[in-house]
Amino acid sequence: MANALDNAFSRTSLEIVWRYEGRRLRKSCFGIDRKSGKKFQENIASEFHQIRERIRGNFKPKGLLAIAKPKDTGGNRIICVPTLADRIVQFAILNEIRPALERRGLLNSISYGLIRNSNRTVGDARVQSIRFRNAHKWVYKADIEKFFDNIPRDIIVERSSKIIPQRSLHKLIISFVHTEIEDGFDPDWKKIIEKSGIFSGKGVRQGMPLSPYFAGLILRDLDKTLEKHGYNAIRYVDDIIAFFDSEEECSAFDKFLRDELDKLSLSIGIIGAKNSKTRVYKPEEAAEFLGMEIAPSQSGNYELRISDKCLQNIGAKIAGFGSVDALLQKRVTLPRLGGFLDALSSGYLQAYKGAANHSELVHEVSTMKRAALVSAIEEALGRHFTDLDKKQRRFLGIE
Template sequence: EIPKPNGGVRTLGIPTTMDRVIQQATLQVLEPIFEPEFSEHSYGFRPKRSAHDGLRRAQQYVTAGYTWVVDMDLEKFFDRVNHDVLMSKLAKRIGDKRVLKLIRGYLTAGIMQDGVVIERMTGTPQGSPLSPLLSNIMLDELDKELEKRGHKFVRYADDCNIYVQSERAGQRVYGSLERYLKKKLRLQVNVEKSAVALVQERKFLGYRILNDGRLAVAPQSLVRAKDKIRTITKRNRGASFEQVIKRINTFLRGWLNYFKLASSAKLWQNLDGWIRRKLRCYRLKQRKGGSSLSKYLIQLGASEESARKLGSSGKGWWRLSRTQVVHKALSNKWLTEQVICPRFHGHYLMKLMQPFQTAWAPYILCCYAAFRCYKIPQCIQICFA
């Protein structure tokens, strides 16, 4: 079991090595059969399609005036997929009964939890190679129904957003789809997480779409990012400062790469400052206060009087990290020299990426555009030529 971002736990069904090999082989045979038939509005778990593609499609709808969204959340979708409904869809395209029997056996195989085998009557286990394809096969009928009705929508796995032009139209679509899913696919809509609202009031794939079509990082996504950084910088874990920076860099590269579509320079700047403050806290804590901290600050250029005063202070590390003495000693320049990789230090990102990779160009360009204090390097100009 792993924790969900919004609370609760998600049960993973991890197959054995042999089962994984068989499922992967089955996937390689079935995917070319079903993939061409899937809707162009479906973006989850599909080759040459990504969450960014789905977000760009959603942007087009919002820009065209479809500023209301029917946010449909299927309640425990992967755990409640009806086996009979799914197998009937597979049987329409697969003539070999041995393959159907194999898939049925995979669906009904029990899960061992704490040494006890738990039988499974519904659902397709997450964590297996075949599960993503089966989920798309199950929901393809929903896609076809939405296309038949002429709706503007984007679906990523079990996360489906339908874009309409008014709240009244959204309520009508919501009620109709709720009945359709229950009758045709035997799936339940999670009424607590589903809603009809303005696009900027909901999040989709970690983003928030503004009424003018621009993308922003959803508040929930920012909270989770900060929680992750708090975990990395816990001051009771005993990790060295270099190890902490390396872990933060690894996390930030992936996080920034996913949220590169967001246009919010102020958010990036605030996050950058917050991360630096967390790192200053970590560094101060390592010195444990007193004379050890005072000597360390003096080595970094702080005056003897101010360093000794701060070393004997009874304030917490978070408050001390904001003081002028600490900012002067542990300056942004010093932090950059410690191999920090925040969004706004494009000059250092280029130093990290040897040879230069064009994927980093948007981040670095944002850096120069936001601060307007550096000349844009030739390598970035070439990327956008």
């Protein structure tokens, strides 16, 4: 009889993973092996075979690729990217253990972001936040400080063994707990991650498909407590938002949440402190949540909006790829330029789907994509750029 490990990594199971995740993975960043999603798909039968062989042997995850994303408040948010193959392995694990996650309370009314295709996605969390705020206009918002960097590995190992009944998967899951960064996009990536508070042997790395699962293991009891007290709350990994009818209720919840997190040796910022992400929003204020704003509308209700600052940042990021150096750093050459900019733009449009002002994003993305294309071609051609006639410019897509 096949065990959970055999079921999770049968060819059929791997094909199911690719069916649901392949489109997103094809557009995603490569890992330390620099193998793109497109390249992976071209040799997918061989890739699946190699995954199965690694699983049958003494499996060890490949190291992670660190990507530093600047924060508005200063410093960097470090996203740690596994290889495509290791992401497939993690998605296969999650598909196999999902029933256990539901039975053991990791998938609950408070938690979102643990598994895709389970009505608990970022989009679902945003929609629920609108429902809550239309009923309760005061908003409390907090992020758990340095959450992934401080997760105790021994607790994850212990709870995985207790919560997941499929014993044949335990060793595999635990191997990802101990996966470390081995490369980075930036030349000085080692200094960047150290300055960000990430140290080998401590915490788990944010950016792996299993990362939200590790968060759920630590925060499951907090979710249960919030459910028990009847709070209108949402937890998306380490982001917590709750909705109330008064400022006093927000303040009481702040104390309650601090006490509960203290039991887990975790903390949140002080309301009003510099660089703190803990905030209370008045009914007339737009509340930031998961990259959007829960903002008052002209109808008197609330709607999801993309902030002006966010629109500007997205435009600037796309325009930044008008530099040949920036493109070469991403290994984008002229034959791939159009496809790269299209994929980048499509990613932003999809990520902010559902925003009331989505048309503003469409305009910003379209404008900056063309600006980046013109700038890159102009830099590549140098003085010959001005010699292009109308037909040549139309052929290059810059007319």
